[in-house]
Amino acid sequence: MTLAINVAGLRKSYGDKVVLDGIDLTVAEGTIFSLLGPNGAGKTTTVQILSTLLTADDGKVVVAGHDLAANPSGVRGSIGVTGQFSAVDNMLTGEENLLLMADLHHLSKAEGRTRAAELLAQFDLVDAASKTPMTYSGGMRRRLDLAMTLVGNPRIIFLDEPTTGLDPRSRRTMWDIIRQLVKDGVTIFLTTQYLEEADQLADRIAVLNGGKLVAEGTADQLKRLIPGGHVRLQFADIPRLNHAAHVLGGTRDDDALTLSVPSDGGVQSLRSLLDQLAIDLVEVDSLSVHLPDLDDVFFAMTAKETADEHTGTRGA
Numbered sequence: 001m002t003l004a005i006n007v008a009g010l011r012k013s014y015g016d017k018v019v020l021d022g023i024d025l026t027v028a029e030g031t032i033f034s035l036l037g038p039n040g041a042g043k044t045t046t047v048q049i050l051s052t053l054l055t056a057d058d059g060k061v062v063v064a065g066h067d068l069a070a071n072p073s074g075v076r077g078s079i080g081v082t083g084q085f086s087a088v089d090n091m092l093t094g095e096e097n098l099l100l101m102a103d104l105h106h107l108s109k110a111e112g113r114t115r116a117a118e119l120l121a122q123f124d125l126v127d128a129a130s131k132t133p134m135t136y137s138g139g140m141r142r143r144l145d146l147a148m149t150l151v152g153n154p155r156i157i158f159l160d161e162p163t164t165g166l167d168p169r170s171r172r173t174m175w176d177i178i179r180q181l182v183k184d185g186v187t188i189f190l191t192t193q194y195l196e197e198a199d200q201l202a203d204r205i206a207v208l209n210g211g212k213l214v215a216e217g218t219a220d221q222l223k224r225l226i227p228g229g230h231v232r233l234q235f236a237d238i239p240r241l242n243h244a245a246h247v248l249g250g251t252r253d254d255d256a257l258t259l260s261v262p263s264d265g266g267v268q269s270l271r272s273l274l275d276q277l278a279i280d281l282v283e284v285d286s287l288s289v290h291l292p293d294l295d296d297v298f299f300a301m302t303a304k305e306t307a308d309e310h311t312g313t314r315g316a
């Protein structure tokens, strides 16, 4: 596995306010990594450090094989950043914005025009090419912003809250674009306020809270970290349900002929449940695994800090 991003012991404070208190993370090439956290947790600070816009106090960061401290321009040449600091110029048309980026990347005039035309088509902006972004919808602006980032063919893209404020359809269009980029081999570092977005897109997710990463893993791994998961067993009739409830306990629903048994949804616990059903000759029609959703994980992982903040005990 080649790492696109490798971070160890990253620290950043503003005055005596510690924002990042020793962050370690790795992102494999060609994957989507999503950083979650409540407002003010330090997501944007992390993105700004990794993309060379801000200097860390301590820690080792390697992006696209370049040491951030020793070779920031190497990092800059390999990455693209879009998000809260949009590069879109409202005085230029969509096409002119792209051509300006092509100039900045030292493409020839002909190459620039070709690249701009490709990106306008890819991002469904052909009809808007000769209009200024002031006339664009929020979704069109985000698409232009991302298209501008892609002019230089970056291998790693930082997307800081790319769909905040977009309607569900525009959000889905953006998700499709992001998935296509990853298919083409690009690595995505994504921050988002929408847990569903991380759930849909990310290969790995990390939750930042109180200056530390409090959880890290695939969406399914994170969902198994907190209680609330269960297996729902479906039966053909009441006698079979009775038999199962006698053997397994759990919560029964006589109308639906189901029994819910607490479970982390993992292979081990499912195997032992199935073994137990077989040993006790419990006949089950079907079973389904229900995990807590990412909202539950987020609330559980960030609850303490939020509670501390409300009672004014943070950092005490």
Ligand SMILES: Nc1ncnc2c1ncn2[C@@H]1O[C@H](COP(=O)(O)OP(=O)(O)OP(=O)(O)O)[C@@H](O)[C@H]1O
Residues within 6 Å of the ligand: 014, 019, 037, 038, 039, 040, 041, 042, 043, 044, 045, 046
């Ligand atoms: N230049 C600065 N000077 C002082 N404090 C700052 C500065 N920039 C950010 N902070 C503080 O650092 C903390 C982290 O901010 P950051 O913007 O990284 O959080 P975030 O997780 O991106 O939040 P959000 O979800 O609201 O965008 C916040 O408490 C913020 O007020």
